[in-house]
Amino acid sequence: MAAQEIRDKSNRLLAKITTLSNGKQEIRDPSNRLKGTYDPKSNETRDPSNRLIAKGNVLTTLM
16 A cells, blocks of 8 residues: 655645555545545546546645
């Protein structure tokens, strides 16, 4: 389970993207609330309610 932290220029944590064991990625805010998921098999980004946001990985736009 690899994690990538996204920080602003003041080094404040904006979000964390985690790669799960099944290959999916999820983005969470600093309070650990789920903001969205990306499935590389279907090439789809979805919101926390599982609604399709876009084709492709646009997780960073959900911060």
